[in-house]
Each structure stands twice: as structure tokens, then as C-alpha cells.
Amino acid sequence: MKLPVPHALAPACVGLALIATACSTEEVGSSPEDNEPQPSPSAEPFEPVLAPRLLADMDLDDKIGQLLVLTAQGTSAAENALMIETYRPGGIIYFDANLTDTQQIATMSAGVQELAAEQGQGIPLFVGIDQEQGLVVRLPVGTRFPDAMAVGATRDPELAALRASTTAAELSALGVNLNYAPDADVNTDPNNPVIGIRSFGSDPDLVAEMAVTEANAYSENGVASAVKHFPGHGDTDVDSHSGLPVIDLPREQWEAEHLPPFRAAVEADVDMIMTAHVLMPRLDGGEDPEPATLSPALIDGILRDELGYDGVVTTDALNMEGVRQRHDDGEIAVRVLEAGVDQLLMPPDPAAAVAAIRTAVEEGRLTEERIDESVLRVLALKEKRGVLEAGPVDPAAAGEVVDDPSHAEAAQRVADASATLVRNEGDLLPLSAGTAVSVQGVGSDVLSEGLTEAGMNVVADGADVVVVGTDGARGSQEQRGMVESARARGLPVVVVSQGGPYDLEAFPEVEGFLAVYSAVDVSANAAARVIGGQVKPTGKLPVDIPGAGVDAGTGLTL
Numbered sequence: 054m055k056l057p058v059p060h061a062l063a064p065a066c067v068g069l070a071l072i073a074t075a076c077s078t079e080e081v082g083s084s085p086e087d088n089e090p091q092p093s094p095s096a097e098p099f100e101p102v103l104a105p106r107l108l109a110d111m112d113l114d115d116k117i118g119q120l121l122v123l124t125a126q127g128t129s130a131a132e133n134a135l136m137i138e139t140y141r142p143g144g145i146i147y148f149d150a151n152l153t154d155t156q157q158i159a160t161m162s163a164g165v166q167e168l169a170a171e172q173g174q175g176i177p178l179f180v181g182i183d184q185e186q187g188l189v190v191r192l193p194v195g196t197r198f199p200d201a202m203a204v205g206a207t208r209d210p211e212l213a214a215l216r217a218s219t220t221a222a223e224l225s226a227l228g229v230n231l232n233y234a235p236d237a238d239v240n241t242d243p244n245n246p247v248i249g250i251r252s253f254g255s256d257p258d259l260v261a262e263m264a265v266t267e268a269n270a271y272s273e274n275g276v277a278s279a280v281k282h283f284p285g286h287g288d289t290d291v292d293s294h295s296g297l298p299v300i301d302l303p304r305e306q307w308e309a310e311h312l313p314p315f316r317a318a319v320e321a322d323v324d325m326i327m328t329a330h331v332l333m334p335r336l337d338g339g340e341d342p343e344p345a346t347l348s349p350a351l352i353d354g355i356l357r358d359e360l361g362y363d364g365v366v367t368t369d370a371l372n373m374e375g376v377r378q379r380h381d382d383g384e385i386a387v388r389v390l391e392a393g394v395d396q397l398l399m400p401p402d403p404a405a406a407v408a409a410i411r412t413a414v415e416e417g418r419l420t421e422e423r424i425d426e427s428v429l430r431v432l433a434l435k436e437k438r439g440v441l442e443a444g445p446v447d448p449a450a451a452g453e454v455v456d457d458p459s460h461a462e463a464a465q466r467v468a469d470a471s472a473t474l475v476r477n478e479g480d481l482l483p484l485s486a487g488t489a490v491s492v493q494g495v496g497s498d499v500l501s502e503g504l505t506e507a508g509m510n511v512v513a514d515g516a517d518v519v520v521v522g523t524d525g526a527r528g529s530q531e532q533r534g535m536v537e538s539a540r541a542r543g544l545p546v547v548v549v550s551q552g553g554p555y556d557l558e559a560f561p562e563v564e565g566f567l568a569v570y571s572a573v574d575v576s577a578n579a580a581a582r583v584i585g586g587q588v589k590p591t592g593k594l595p596v597d598i599p600g601a602g603v604d605a606g607t608g609l610t611l
Contacts, residue, residue, distance in 0.1 A: 130164025144179030162228020205595030254595025282329035285311030293375030330375030383409030473592030483586030507585025558600030
């Protein structure tokens with residue numbers, strides 16, 4: 054059943070459902086010939102037809118609703134009925150607690166869209182999710198790919214496109230049409246507590262190429278994407294979920310190190326850009342600077358005016374402490390719009406946000422024309438990605454897509470290509486078949502299984518070599534102790550780093566160090582396949598390891 058967008062408004066060519074059609078005005082994706090991030094090669098920019106007509110028929114409450122993306126409730130559409138009826142939101146976002154299995158997710162997605170069709174102008178929802186892959190996933194089903202840093206280590210944009218397009222296919226089958234990914238932060242601080250392996254690396258050009266490639270691949274496969282977190286969250290040692298990071302970089306340094314991925318995203322006309330709750334006083338320039346999410350100087354000034362971005366700008370989650378330290382929730386909602394942002398993601402008190410925005414319009418602090426600008430951007434993106442005329446997702450068909458065995462093969466392909474051999478003293482690797490190996494630490498079960506399949510003899514005692522899985526070893530005495538204990542017994546040790554490769558700093562004399570940048574099963578499998586000689590390592594470090602004196606680009610072969 055088609056959602057009730059007025060039939061008279063239906064243009065000759067809308068309706069991107071699961072795959073972009075030939076009617077699309079934008080051919081998205083990266084060219085394998087030149088491996089460069091590609092802006093839309095379309096001769097004509099996308100011109101919305103439905104969106105302005107829908108906007109003309111909306112009252113102020115309808116318009117304010119489109120600016121809200123609210124947290125989904127429970128595990129059924131019925132549990133969201135009151136929220137959708139009350140706020141008529143532009144979207145909802147799923148989290149782990151909302152999701153159980155394929156049938157339930159697809160059924161809930163179809164149901165919330167039916168509820169939205171019954172309210173106001175009947176405008177379909179953005180059904181969003183944080184499915185970055187690796188560390189940040191919400192789905193309990195589907196394919197688990199390695200983190201972005203693993204993709205950066207491959208240096209292969211085709212694999213970035215494969216990760217995004219496979220994820221998009223599964224999201225579409227489940228009725229999810231917006232992914233808050235990819236991460237375009239340049240991870241220049243090894244101690245970053247919130248980005249780390251979510252970033253493609255520390256080279257701004259590499260990050261730009263991979264982020265734009267993934268954003269394009271999502272869009273090409275019917276899922277809008279949000280490139281995040283402008284103006285960059287990679288040089289922080291504070292998590293904006295719990296505090297306000299202050300990045301005191303000179304503008305010249307920010308432009309060189311953190312701007313390139315976002316400039317590339319703007320040039321590629323990506324669907325959406327997400328703000329960061331970070332304070333950058335040398336970019337804001339005011340006497341009393343605000344976090345980027347609330348800063349007209351950064352959003353309207355730099356992102357809109359200087360860079361020329363006219364797509365949808367969304368906040369990061371507004372329940373995070375990084376944005377809530379100085380204003381109440383209603384005032385934050387108004388300041389977000391004053392800054393030039395379009396959508397409010399997860400306002401913790403939606404009623405307060407709506408009331409404050411309505412009052413700001415009535416009192417002239419915000420004009421209704423300013424509201425219209427944001428609503429039109431939201432509606433135009435929904436039209437461009439086929440959301441306005443998409444049919445309901447079919448729960449019965451979702452499993453065939455989500456469980457497609459080729460998707461697991463794709464994830465293993467990315468993981469294998471990411472494996473980076475940083476140290477191999479005495480040509481310890483690959484190990485010979487039958488070598489007695491003790492496996493300890495992070496991911497030991499999967500590593501053990503993979504090493505057994507690779508022909509190793511995994512033992513509890515009497516090992517010839519010790520393999521230790523790590524993740525955050527610089528801050529873990531337990532992980533460091535495993536390596537120290539084995540070396541004290543005179544046994545060679547191979548460290549398999551499954552988080553940031555900065556773990557090498559904790560092991561200056563270890564014989565073998567292999568980085569796979571992710572704790573998902575396919576990454577542990579990739580490590581076992583390299584150790585056992587089934588896969589030759591081809592990854593290159595996408596970050597410097599300053600404490601070990603190892604530069605980005607390092608990667609040994611066998």
C-alpha cells in the first residue's frame with residue numbers, strides 16, 4: 054500500500070525504494086579507475102517536486118514535527134502510536150532495546166510508517182539507526198563488518214563501498230532508510246575516547262576518500278546517510294556523551310587536518326551532515342563561544358556560507374552532556390535552529406523543544422520562513438531518496454536479504470584485506486602447520502577456532518608460541534601481563550590488536566604484532582588466517598603510532 058502523499062503531486066520520476074532507479078538525478082559511487090571521492094556527476098541538480106507542495110499545505114505544528122527525530126519506543130509500532138500522533142516527527146531512531154529479530158524489526162518499521170501516514174499530511178518517517186559497523190551497531194541481526202579504521206587500512210575504496218552497500222541492503226530490507234554513518238572524523242589523538250577505530254585514520258585525504266565513498270554507496274542503495282561529526286571529533290580526549298570537549302586548534306591547523314573530509318562531503322553533495330558537540334573557540338570567534346551544534350559561526354558561517362552546503366544538517370544526540378551544560382532543553386532547540394541546523398536528533402524533552410520553537414516563532418525570534426528552510430531540506434531529501442513514495446517493507450522477504458551468505462563473505466573479504474603486520478621479528482610468521490600455540494586475551498575463542506582451522510595445534514600447556522589478543526592494552530595491566538608472562542618464559546609472542554593499533558606502544562619488544570582494528574569475529578578470523586599462512590597481510594597502518602615511532606603507511610608482507 055502506498056503511503057498517502059497526495060496523488061496529484063506524484064511526479065513522473067520519484068520512488069527510490071531499495072535501489073536507486075534510473076530516474077535518479079545523481080549517480081552515486083566511487084570510480085574504481087581513479088579511486089577518488091566523486092561528487093554527483095549529474096548534469097542537473099536534484100529539483101524537488103513533491104517537497105515544496107507538501108510544505109505549502111503544512112501548518113506550524115506539522116513543520117516543527119519534521120524537525121524532530123525521536124527515540125523509538127518499545128519493540129512494536131503500537132508503542133510509538135502516541136508519540137507519532139502527538140509530535141508528527143520527521144523521523145525516529147532505533148536502538149538496541151527496540152530490536153529483537155528480523156521479522157520484528159521489519160514489522161515495526163512497516164507499522165510506524167502506517168501510523169505516520171495517518172497523521173497530518175501523512176508524510177513518511179526517516180527511520181534511522183547508528184549502524185556504523187564494528188563498535189557502533191544496533192542491529193541484533195545481519196552482517197558484522199570491521200570498524201572504519203580497518204577499511205582505512207585496506208586503502209581500497211571499493212571495499213569501503215562494499216561495506217556500505219551491503220549494510221544498506223540489509224537496512225533497506227528492515228525498513229530503515231537513514232543511517233547515521235559514516236564517520237568522517239580524522240583521528241589525530243591516539244587517546245581519543247569516543248572516535249578511535251570508528252575513524253578511517255589520521256590522514257585527512259584517506260578519511261575523505263573513504264567517507265565520501267561510503268556515503269555515496271549508502272545513497273546509491275536507497276539509504277540516506279549522515280556524514281559525522283562536523284567540524285571534527287578526532288582531536289579530543291573527552292567524550293562528548295559525558296562532557297564538553299574543547300579543541301583549541303588554530304584555524305590553519307583545523308583546515309589542514311580536519312576539514313578535508315567535510316569539504317569533500319560538501320563537494321559530493323552528501324545527504325546529511327551531523328554536528329559535533331565540541332567547543333572550538335578559534336573557529337567560533339565570539340566572546341562567548343558555543344559548542345558547534347549551537348554555533349551560528351560554525352554552521353551558518355563555515356558549513357553553509359563558506360563551504361556552500363545546502364543539504365540537511367542534523368545535530369548529534371541532544372541528550373548528550375556536551376550540549377546540555379549551559380541551556381535548558383527548550384532553549385537548546387531554538388539555538389540549534391538559530392545556528393543553521395535542520396533536524397534535532399533525540400531531544401530529551403520533545404514537548405519542551407516544540408513549545409520553545411513555537412514560542413520563538415510567535416515572538417519573532419525565529420521566523421516561519423527560517424523553519425520552512427529546514428523543513429524543505431528534510432522533505433527534499435525524503436523525496437530524493439524515495440521515502441515519500443516508498444511502499445511498506447515486506448517482513449516476510451527481509452530474512453532473505455539479511456541472511457544472504459554473500460554478505461558474510463564480503464565482511465571477511467574486508468577483514469582479510471585490513472590485516473596489517475607491523476612487526477615480525479625473526480620471520481616468526483607465518484607459523485608452520487602443527488605449531489603448538491597458546492591463545493589468550495581478547496577474542497581468544499574466535500582466534501583459537503581460526504588457528505585450529507589454519508592447521509595450528511591450540512594447547513593449554515607446552516606451547517611453542519603464544520598469541521595474545523588485545524584491545525586497549527595501554528590501559529590494561531591484565532593484557533600487558535599476559536605478554537610479559539609469556540616472554541618471561543622465553544616464548545615468542547604474537548599480539549593481535551583488535552582495537553586501535555596504538556597497543557604496540559605497550560609492547561616495545563614483542564616479536565609479532567598484527568593489527569586488525571576491530572573485535573568482530575571476521576577480524577579475529579583474518580588474524581588467524583594471517584598467522585597460519587592462509588592469507589598474506591596487505592593492510593597498511595592508517596594512523597601513526599607515535600609512542601612506538603611507527604608511521605602511518607607501515608605494513609609488512611609475508
